[in-house]
Amino acid sequence: MLYGTALSSRLLLGTAQYPSPAILAEAISAAGAEVITVSLRREGPGGGAFRELIRASGCRILPNTAGCHSVKESVTTAHMARELFGTNWIKLEVIGHADTLQPDVFGLVEAARILAADGFAVFPYTTEDLIAGERLLAAGCEVLMPWGAPIGSGQGLRNREGLRAMRAAFPGVPLVIDAGLGAPSQAAEAMEMGYDAVLLNTAVAKAADPVAMARAFALAVEAGRAAHLAGLMPPRDMARPSTPVFGMAELA
Amino acid sequence: MMFSVLGAGVAGLCAATMLAERGARVEVIDPAPDPQGASWYAGGMLAPFCEGESAPLCVVENGRRAVDWWAARVPGVVRRGTLVVAPPRDRAELARFARATRGHAPADPGSLEPDLAGRFAEGLHYADEAHMDPRAALAALRARLAAMGVALRLGTDAEPRGQVIDCRGLAARDALPELRAVRGEMLLVEAPEVTLTRTVRLLHPRFPCYVVPRAGGRFLIGATMVESDDPGPISARATMELLSAAYALHPAFAEARVIEIGAGLRPAYPDNIPRIVERNGRIHLNGLYRHGFLLAPALAGELAATLYQETRHAS
Numbered sequence: 001m002l003y004g005t006a007l008s009s010r011l012l013l014g015t016a017q018y019p020s021p022a023i024l025a026e027a028i029s030a031a032g033a034e035v036i037t038v039s040l041r042r043e044g045p046g047g048g049a050f051r052e053l054i055r056a057s058g059c060r061i062l063p064n065t066a067g068c069h070s071v072k073e074s075v076t077t078a079h080m081a082r083e084l085f086g087t088n089w090i091k092l093e094v095i096g097h098a099d100t101l102q103p104d105v106f107g108l109v110e111a112a113r114i115l116a117a118d119g120f121a122v123f124p125y126t127t128e129d130l131i132a133g134e135r136l137l138a139a140g141c142e143v144l145m146p147w148g149a150p151i152g153s154g155q156g157l158r159n160r161e162g163l164r165a166m167r168a169a170f171p172g173v174p175l176v177i178d179a180g181l182g183a184p185s186q187a188a189e190a191m192e193m194g195y196d197a198v199l200l201n202t203a204v205a206k207a208a209d210p211v212a213m214a215r216a217f218a219l220a221v222e223a224g225r226a227a228h229l230a231g232l233m234p235p236r237d238m239a240r241p242s243t244p245v246f247g248m249a250e251l252a
Numbered sequence: 253m254m255f256s257v258l259g260a261g262v263a264g265l266c267a268a269t270m271l272a273e274r275g276a277r278v279e280v281i282d283p284a285p286d287p288q289g290a291s292w293y294a295g296g297m298l299a300p301f302c303e304g305e306s307a308p309l310c311v312v313e314n315g316r317r318a319v320d321w322w323a324a325r326v327p328g329v330v331r332r333g334t335l336v337v338a339p340p341r342d343r344a345e346l347a348r349f350a351r352a353t354r355g356h357a358p359a360d361p362g363s364l365e366p367d368l369a370g371r372f373a374e375g376l377h378y379a380d381e382a383h384m385d386p387r388a389a390l391a392a393l394r395a396r397l398a399a400m401g402v403a404l405r406l407g408t409d410a411e412p413r414g415q416v417i418d419c420r421g422l423a424a425r426d427a428l429p430e431l432r433a434v435r436g437e438m439l440l441v442e443a444p445e446v447t448l449t450r451t452v453r454l455l456h457p458r459f460p461c462y463v464v465p466r467a468g469g470r471f472l473i474g475a476t477m478v479e480s481d482d483p484g485p486i487s488a489r490a491t492m493e494l495l496s497a498a499y500a501l502h503p504a505f506a507e508a509r510v511i512e513i514g515a516g517l518r519p520a521y522p523d524n525i526p527r528i529v530e531r532n533g534r535i536h537l538n539g540l541y542r543h544g545f546l547l548a549p550a551l552a553g554e555l556a557a558t559l560y561q562e563t564r565h566a567s
Contacts, residue, residue, distance in 0.1 A: 019306040021432075022523035042489070046482030049432030053522055152457055208352055 002143055002174055003121040009034045010191065011221045012176065014201025021053040023210055028057050031214035035060045037091050037199065040084065041067035041077050051084065062123060064091035071111045078115050090115060091123040101151040105132040109139050116140025125178050128162035130169050137173065144170065145178035145199065148190065152202040154182025157189060167194045184220030191224025192232060254414025256281060260406055261291040263537050264419035265393045266548035269325065270556035272400045280397065285407030289421050291544055293438050293516035295464050295474045296386040297451050298322065298546055299334050301355035301378045310525065311543060314550035319382045321549035326392035332450035333379040337361050337372040339500055345455040350376055367447050367502060383451045383464050386545055418536045421519040428529065428536060433481035433517040436542065437490040438474035443508035454501045461497035470511060473498045486513045518542055528555055
């Protein structure tokens with residue numbers, strides 16, 4: 001449940017860098033995604049043809065402010081997104097560092113406050129910092145999207161303990177791992193940890209076969225979620241045989 | 253039968269060439285006296301294998317015929333292959349690119365291009381690829397058409413006199429609403445301190461670029477891919493990204509003189525694959541995306557083969 005909208009798919013997909021819009025459409029369908037995120041900072045109003053193709057997927061569109069480095073830029077881009085897509089949903093990115101694309105959580109909280117007060121449903125791309133998370137909720141966000149690793153890096157969950165602590169700290173809040181996933185196993189791990197969904201782009205778009213990779217991620221997300229609900233056994237230091245060893249026949 | 257080719261970009265000129273070579277009567281019509289559509293801003297790479305990184309097999313296979321096609325018809329096709337390199341920290345990109353493509357062999361960048369010695373430890377050489385100056389190639393193709401008796405009616409809104417072959421690129425969106433624009437931005441620089449004899453592609457997870465040598469110490473640095481139909485001038489961001497990528501390739505590019513900056517709009521179908529479409533009596537050859545010089549010959553060949561057959565049956 002994200003901002004009052006019930007979704008059955010827990011895989012959110014980015015729409016950049018695909019070989020073609022046609023392959024993107026196939027990948028969306030193979031992923032079973034219901035929410036896709038679209039950038040427009042660089043494309044601007046001239047990207048109408050691509051946006052029409054995106055709309056044709058029938059998915060709910062989550063426009064993003066990728067490429068914005070300041071509060072002002074991201075707020076302006078969010079307003080443009082609301083006009084172009086007719087949605088109040090916005091994936092808020094305020095980039096703090098050009099090399100790592102790490103979120104600027106200070107700018108993020110400020111932009112989130114402005115946008116939430118203006119009626120936006122803000123999906124903030126943040127770090128696993130707990131205080132930043134609290135501030136974002138206080139600013140009016142109803143979902144948090146911590147990074148797994150830097151955008152497009154494919155490093156997976158770089159700070160497992162931090163992400164685990166975040167899940168524990170915000171029990172009722174929808175949490176989405178956004179960015180950094182490179183392999184389906186990493187998506188499954190996030191879901192096993194109790195995250196509500198994952199959002200990814202490069203790992204699918206840049207795969208040799210994006211459609212097959214989209215399917216692989218969908219299966220992993222489903223498996224990870226099922227495992228979380230089933231209750232995972234904790235890791236142990238010692239072996240514990242499934243069959244008792246005492247009382248076994250001594251044949252030698 | 254007379255054919256009226258609309259558009260004197262690479263698609264139109266290749267179509268006219270293939271039809272004229274079959275002995276057909278052909279005219280080429282373009283409202284611009286010196287057409288400067290997407291073809292004008294092309295890189296001029298004939299790189300079917302490298303394009304295979306993100307393009308489907310049909311692009312690679314059809315593109316492989318382009319080098320011989322151009323070399324047989326225009327001067328200046330340089331068959332020295334493509335060199336692909338990556339900065340040390342992006343070595344994984346090189347491995348990924350190698351896995352995604354065929355037609356390459358590991359190469360020492362410094363022994364292929366001495367100016368890159370010591371800058372890149374490893375590279376990939378696509379020996380069967382080539383490059384040319386697309387503007388010179390189009391001029392040569394026009395001269396060749398004129399010599400073959402093809403009427404080049406440029407700079408006029410002339411009425412077509414024969415069966416229309418529509419090669420107008422994005423201008424044909426009125427008839428082909430599924431066409432979209434993919435914006436590309438490029439720079440032409442003069443860098444006398446740099447010597448490169450073949451196309452060099454620099455892989456980078458965010459700012460990939462290619463550098464194509466041109467005559468007179470000039471280099472084309474390209475190109476962005478933006479889902480936009482904005483025909484306006486190059487953005488500062490694209491300029492910075494392309495120039496810093498060129499600088500990463502060779503620091504002497506910092507001293508280069510910027511001769512020209514440009515932005516063009518590539519016509520593309522939703523699958524980014526060009527095709528021949530017949531609609532309302534017109535035959536459209538369009539959607540060449542970023543593969544104009546690579547795929548126009550094959551597409552024009554397909555067109556001529558089809559029409560020639562039909563014409564022969566009709567007579």
